[in-house]
Amino acid sequence: MTFGSPSPFSAVAIATAPAPVRPRKLHRGHFAFMRALVQGVDTRVSWNQYLRIDGEHDDTRTVRKTIAWLRDEFAAAARRWHRHGAARLVLVDLATVTDAGAEMPRLDDYIADRGLEDFSQAEQLAAYEAEYGNATQRKSRRARLLARQLETLRWLEELVAEPPRADDEVAAWLHPDLAERLGRAGIRTLGALIARINGLGSVWYRDLAGIGATKAARMVDWLRAHEATIGESVGSHALVRKGSLSAARLQAVVPRATGIVPLDKLIVPAALSGSDGLYRLPQQLCLMAASNDHEAILAWIRAKRGPASPSRSSTVDASMAAGLAGVGTLSHTQRAYLKEAERFLLWAIVQRQKPLSSMTLEDCSAYRDFLIDPQPAALWCGARARARWSPMWRPFEGPLSASAQRRAIAILKSLYRFLTDQCYLRGNPFAAVSLPRGSQGMDVGRSFTEAQWTFIRAELEALPDHSAHRRLKFALSLLYGTGLRISEAVAARVADLRWKTYGDANEGKVEVWELSVVGKGGKERYVPVSPAIVAELQSYLVSRGFPAEFGGVPARAHLLGRATDMADRAAWSPAARAPLDPLAGIGKATLHDQLKVFFTTCAGKLQASDPTGAARLAKASAHWMRHTHGSHAVAAGMDIKVVQQNLGHASLATTTRYTTSEARRRATETAKLWDAQLPARAKSSGR
Incomplete structure (x- = not known):
C-alpha cells in the first residue's frame, strides 16, 4: 500500500477499540511485523509470516486489536525505561502522515509542463521550490519519523523481546481464547502442548472444545517456527494422518x-x-x-x-x-x-x-x-x-x-x-501375599432390572434404520439371550451355530439351535440359542447382503459384521474408503464403544423421569448384558446348573451369586410393598 492511501489499521480506526489486557510476552516476530507495517509492506504477507497464530488476516477486527495491543506494549516498555519520547513515537501511525511523494512531479516534467526550458537552472529550481516547498518538507519529515520509528523498534526489540521456552505458560504466547481453551484441558505450558501433539498425533485437538483443525494447524506452525528456543519439537509423525504412517x-x-x-x-x-x-x-x-x-x-x-x-x-x-x-x-x-x-x-x-x-x-x-x-x-x-x-x-x-x-x-x-x-x-x-480386602467375586449388581431392559428395548426399536443400528439390535438380543462375553460374541461365526437334535421317538426328541463357544482357558461349551434370536440373525444377515436361506450363508461369516453403509453415512471416514469384506467381523472395542454410547444416550432420555435409573444406565457397559442374562434367567426359574453351563462358569459358587442377588431383590421389593401398606392399615385401624 502507498503511504498516502487510507490505512484500515490507522490510529483513527482503532481509537474506539481498547487494546485487550493480555499477560503475553513479546517475541521477535512481533517486532518484525511492526517494522514491516510501518514500512508499508503488504500487511497480509507480514501477518501470515509472523502473527497468524492470532487468527486469519481476513478477521480485520483481530488484526486491528493486535496492532493496537503491540503499539501499547511497545509504548509501555519505553515508559518503563523513562523514554517518554520513544513511547509517543511508537504510537504514531505513519499512515496518517501524508505522503507528498504522489503529489510532487519530477523536476524535468515540471520544467517541460511550465515551459521553463529557456530559464537558468537556478531560476527553474526557485520556481519549483516556490510551488512545492511545503510538500518537500512534509516528505522529509515523514522520512525522518520512519527512520526514528525503525530505530526505536530495534532498541525495544533488544530490550524486551524474549524467546519462547518449554516451561512458559501458553497464556504468555498464545491468543487469550486459545490459552483459555487449552487451560481447561489441563495444558498449561508450551512443553505440555508439544507433548500432547506428539502423544496423540495429527488429531491431538479433537476433544478440545473450541479448537478445530485450522486453529490447531496455526499452533503447530508457530511451535515449529520457535522450536529452536523452546527446546522441544513437534515430531514429523504428528504432521500427517496416523493411518498413513507405517x-x-x-x-x-x-x-x-x-x-x-x-x-x-x-x-x-x-x-x-x-x-x-x-x-x-x-x-x-x-x-x-x-x-x-x-x-x-x-x-x-x-x-x-x-x-x-x-x-x-x-x-x-x-x-x-x-x-x-x-x-x-x-x-x-x-x-x-x-x-x-x-x-x-x-x-x-x-x-x-x-x-x-x-x-x-x-x-x-x-x-x-x-x-x-x-x-x-x-x-x-x-x-x-x-x-x-x-x-x-x-x-x-x-x-x-x-x-x-x-x-x-x-x-x-x-x-x-x-x-x-x-x-x-x-x-x-x-x-x-494376601489378596487386598474387599468384596469378593463379580459385582452382579451391574445388571438391568426388568423395567430398565424394557425401556432399553423400546429405545432400540426407535433408532433410525441403518447398518450399525441393525447390528446393535441383534447384538443386544444375542448378549441378552445367551449371556456371552463380548469377546465370545464378536468371535462367533455362522459355522459355530448348528441345529441339534437330542433324544429319540421313545423319550421325546428335543431340537434346538446351539452356538459353539470357546471361552476362558480355551474351554469349549455349547450355548442354546432361541429360535427368535436365530430369526433376528437371519434378517440381519440378509441386510448385509447374504441369501435369505440360512444354509446359503458362508460358514466363515461372522455373526456381527461391519457396517455396510459407511460410504453413505460417513464418506469422510477412512473406513468408508476401505474395501468392505461382508464376511469380516468387528473388534471387541467397536462393539463395546457402540453399546456404551447407546446406554449413555438412553440414560439421558431417562434422566427426567428416573434420575436413579439414569445414573445406573450411564455406568452400564457391554458386560452388564452378561450379568443381566444371569439375573433374569435365575428370576425366571432356570435351573442354576443350567445357567452355570450356559455362562461357562468354572465354579457353581460364581453362578450362585445370581441366586443371592435375586433373593435380595425379592426381599427388597417385598419390604417396599409392606412398608407402603402398613402405615395405611395402621391409620385405618385407628392406631
Missing part, C-alpha cells in the same frame, strides 16, 4: 529405553535381566529354554490359551514384534496376563531396581501396596487408552480398584507358580 515410523516415535516404556521398548540392563537372579535354579534343571526373566514371561504367555479376537487391537502389531517375538496373535486372556506382567516388570526394574527372579516376599507385598496408589503419578499414570507408540502411554490410569488389585495379584501368583513349576525359580514369593 508401523516402523510409529515404533520410532518413542525410542527404546530403560524406563517407563512398553515391554517391547524396554531395555533391561544386564544386571537386572534375571540371567543371574538370586532365586534362579541352574539352567540345566529348568524345563524351558528361557535364560532371562523377559524370555520366561513370554514362555508363560505362550502357555496361556484362549480364543483369539478378530479385533486389530488383539494382534501383536509390528510395533511390538521386536519385543514379543514368537508370541503371535494374543487371546484376551493372554493380553490381560501380559499387561499385569508388564506392569510388574517395569516396577521391578525402574522402582525396585531388581530383576523379577530376585524379588522377595517383601518386594511383592510392597507391589501390592503400590497398586493402591501408584506414585509418582506423573511417572506411572496416564489417560486411558493411550496407544503404545505414544509418548503419553503409561502402564496405569491411576489407583486400582480392590477388584483390579486382586486380579493383578492373582495373575502374578500364576506367573510365579508357572516359573516355579518349570524349575526356573526356587519358589513363589507371591504365594504368601
Whole structure:
C-alpha cells in the first residue's frame, strides 16, 4: 500500500477499540511485523509470516486489536525505561502522515509542463521550490519519523523481546481464547502442548472444545517456527494422518529405553535381566529354554490359551514384534496376563531396581501396596487408552480398584507358580501375599432390572434404520439371550451355530439351535440359542447382503459384521474408503464403544423421569448384558446348573451369586410393598 492511501489499521480506526489486557510476552516476530507495517509492506504477507497464530488476516477486527495491543506494549516498555519520547513515537501511525511523494512531479516534467526550458537552472529550481516547498518538507519529515520509528523498534526489540521456552505458560504466547481453551484441558505450558501433539498425533485437538483443525494447524506452525528456543519439537509423525504412517515410523516415535516404556521398548540392563537372579535354579534343571526373566514371561504367555479376537487391537502389531517375538496373535486372556506382567516388570526394574527372579516376599507385598496408589503419578499414570507408540502411554490410569488389585495379584501368583513349576525359580514369593480386602467375586449388581431392559428395548426399536443400528439390535438380543462375553460374541461365526437334535421317538426328541463357544482357558461349551434370536440373525444377515436361506450363508461369516453403509453415512471416514469384506467381523472395542454410547444416550432420555435409573444406565457397559442374562434367567426359574453351563462358569459358587442377588431383590421389593401398606392399615385401624 502507498503511504498516502487510507490505512484500515490507522490510529483513527482503532481509537474506539481498547487494546485487550493480555499477560503475553513479546517475541521477535512481533517486532518484525511492526517494522514491516510501518514500512508499508503488504500487511497480509507480514501477518501470515509472523502473527497468524492470532487468527486469519481476513478477521480485520483481530488484526486491528493486535496492532493496537503491540503499539501499547511497545509504548509501555519505553515508559518503563523513562523514554517518554520513544513511547509517543511508537504510537504514531505513519499512515496518517501524508505522503507528498504522489503529489510532487519530477523536476524535468515540471520544467517541460511550465515551459521553463529557456530559464537558468537556478531560476527553474526557485520556481519549483516556490510551488512545492511545503510538500518537500512534509516528505522529509515523514522520512525522518520512519527512520526514528525503525530505530526505536530495534532498541525495544533488544530490550524486551524474549524467546519462547518449554516451561512458559501458553497464556504468555498464545491468543487469550486459545490459552483459555487449552487451560481447561489441563495444558498449561508450551512443553505440555508439544507433548500432547506428539502423544496423540495429527488429531491431538479433537476433544478440545473450541479448537478445530485450522486453529490447531496455526499452533503447530508457530511451535515449529520457535522450536529452536523452546527446546522441544513437534515430531514429523504428528504432521500427517496416523493411518498413513507405517508401523516402523510409529515404533520410532518413542525410542527404546530403560524406563517407563512398553515391554517391547524396554531395555533391561544386564544386571537386572534375571540371567543371574538370586532365586534362579541352574539352567540345566529348568524345563524351558528361557535364560532371562523377559524370555520366561513370554514362555508363560505362550502357555496361556484362549480364543483369539478378530479385533486389530488383539494382534501383536509390528510395533511390538521386536519385543514379543514368537508370541503371535494374543487371546484376551493372554493380553490381560501380559499387561499385569508388564506392569510388574517395569516396577521391578525402574522402582525396585531388581530383576523379577530376585524379588522377595517383601518386594511383592510392597507391589501390592503400590497398586493402591501408584506414585509418582506423573511417572506411572496416564489417560486411558493411550496407544503404545505414544509418548503419553503409561502402564496405569491411576489407583486400582480392590477388584483390579486382586486380579493383578492373582495373575502374578500364576506367573510365579508357572516359573516355579518349570524349575526356573526356587519358589513363589507371591504365594504368601494376601489378596487386598474387599468384596469378593463379580459385582452382579451391574445388571438391568426388568423395567430398565424394557425401556432399553423400546429405545432400540426407535433408532433410525441403518447398518450399525441393525447390528446393535441383534447384538443386544444375542448378549441378552445367551449371556456371552463380548469377546465370545464378536468371535462367533455362522459355522459355530448348528441345529441339534437330542433324544429319540421313545423319550421325546428335543431340537434346538446351539452356538459353539470357546471361552476362558480355551474351554469349549455349547450355548442354546432361541429360535427368535436365530430369526433376528437371519434378517440381519440378509441386510448385509447374504441369501435369505440360512444354509446359503458362508460358514466363515461372522455373526456381527461391519457396517455396510459407511460410504453413505460417513464418506469422510477412512473406513468408508476401505474395501468392505461382508464376511469380516468387528473388534471387541467397536462393539463395546457402540453399546456404551447407546446406554449413555438412553440414560439421558431417562434422566427426567428416573434420575436413579439414569445414573445406573450411564455406568452400564457391554458386560452388564452378561450379568443381566444371569439375573433374569435365575428370576425366571432356570435351573442354576443350567445357567452355570450356559455362562461357562468354572465354579457353581460364581453362578450362585445370581441366586443371592435375586433373593435380595425379592426381599427388597417385598419390604417396599409392606412398608407402603402398613402405615395405611395402621391409620385405618385407628392406631
